[in-house]
Amino acid sequence: MSKKRKWLALTMIMAMLLSAMTGCGPSQSADTDSDADSSSGEKKSISVIVMALNSDYWHMVEAGAKLAGNEFGYEVNVVGPNSESDSVAQSNMVEDAVTNHVGAIVLAPNEPKVLVSSVQKAKDAGVPVIIIDAALQTDDESLYESFIGTGNYEAGKTAGEYLASKLQKGDKVALIRGLVGQPTHDERANGAKDALEAAGMQIVAIQPADSDRGKAVNVAENIIQTTPDIKCFYATNDEMALGAYQAVEGSQLQKQVIVMGFDGSFGALDSIAEGKLSASLAQKPIEEGYLGVKAAIEVIEGKSVEKKVNNGVVIVDKDNVKSFREEIDAKVAESKKY
Template identity: 55%
Template sequence: MKRNMRKWSALFVSIILVLSMIMGCSSKKEETSGGEETKTEGKDYEITVVCMALNSDYWHMVEAGAKLAGNELGVTVDVVGPNAESDSAAQINMVEDACNSGADAIVLAPNEPTSLVSAAKTVKNNDTPLVIIDAKLDTDDESLYDCFIGTGNIAAGGEGGNFIASKLEKGDKVGIIRGLNGQSVHDQRADGAQAAMEEAGLEVVSIQPADSDRGKAVNVAENMLQSDPDIKAFYATNDDMALGALQAVESAGLKDIVIVGFDGTFNAMDSIADGKLTGSVAQQPIEEGYQGVVNAVKILDGEEVEKEQALDVVVLTDENVADFRKNVEEQIEKSGVKLN
């Protein structure tokens, strides 16, 4: 009798242990900072985020947002990018490597929207979800990607142009320094600003590329000033080029020239706070990276996502830059990403 009881007791304990293991392995919902249920615990997703480059604060802020989402959702996030935004060949290789290494989803900011179409086709053929951020692919085939998240660059450029116009008089001359020719992001930012400034009565005397490089922007701005010493403002389609224009202006001993960049990087914020750079059209790179990963996880979980997701911008000035920076720093600290 005792022997039978011991057998039944052992069997009962075994059943309890098995049930505990099953319950422990079952999915439990986690919550984001917004309180919404997102992914189920135990889904070990691996998501690769391919930035245009990793040579500026802007892309490290995108990285911070992606890592923040990964930490909150419990997924593995690998962030990569070329050394320069002009290196589309390296970016294509990174996308292909992500496919070959078995990434569950890819978040891509295409640095050359035409060239990266081939990489998107590779991702599609691999049956891997693809979220595009920051810049759209130059294609009419929307089946190549699941959704796009980014700034409306024409409207945002227009905000930068209107801000410059508010600082100048009708008839004043402006130079535009833009990113690599053919990059739709910089096309749109330049076009939007040019249209707004010309509508306000300003004269855009020159539009020259500096390939998103500060050193090249110094030379471009110097050449513009030599060709037309009456330039009263520079608009640049990213902050590094705006800071290059600032360097050229300071080297020439000029004052009261309005200089506005685009992105809202830390270097730009420092310069604005110091009373040097006039302003910057700040995107939300942290939110961009964050939403890129969040949407990738939703797609992997079988949820529907909006095809087009626009993010707002804010024009940073000496009046609002301190509060904006504080909020950004808090998010970056939470993500654990170290800036350069």
């Protein structure tokens, strides 16, 4: 082969190599874009971890969370243990969310002291946490970005003041509460107790039923046996209030005894509408879920959020139960589309 032909062949080979290298450019760019999309996808995922998924209240929180996710274009996954007393399962859920590199966690801690270590792990991993419903039991406010909920003591006090307005001075009242030592139920019970005693009511019992309707039936039946002139039961969630009413109904005292719950759950609203349960103090769970996810999105997007947000409460009784339920039903129906 002549030198000229060798040079021409070498030139052609070099040209082909350059073309091949240039052709790799778009492929590398596509891979980079894919990685960016993957990272963005992670940031657009929010894990909402509620105290449990065994009551209407938490399903309403779920509805609000999903409404916010749809409105702002984020994927929202709602999980929770089978019981509000299962802090181990909830802790594992927080750690799973961190492992899955979610953009943020919205947490309603069922054991606010126990969950501190899991939230610390989220912070260490760079996953922001929004606390809802029950404040985390820690002095280190840097662990979470915002707390959204109602002061449970003040809410309990509001319930106690409402009940006092329906009772006579000296009337006997029993309190049925959730798990002993759980701050949420401690505060709801203490607030009501202080308001009722300040109004001159006689607190004859404060008994735990662990947020369980069946246990509340037994607790209320025992109280009725020992105090047949009981005038009121106040429970720190609606499941226990419905259990207390079941006991009252079985004793034929339903026309003499006021029964009030806490949460504004579907079952409680139905009971109030039927003229059974007297009232429930609702913490606006749909708004709570919505605001929790909205705050998480703002943090992900680099916006500032308020450290503490009071979501407010509303007392639901026979006077407003219809309008309250209609509004909730509309929002829950909308959330089921997503």
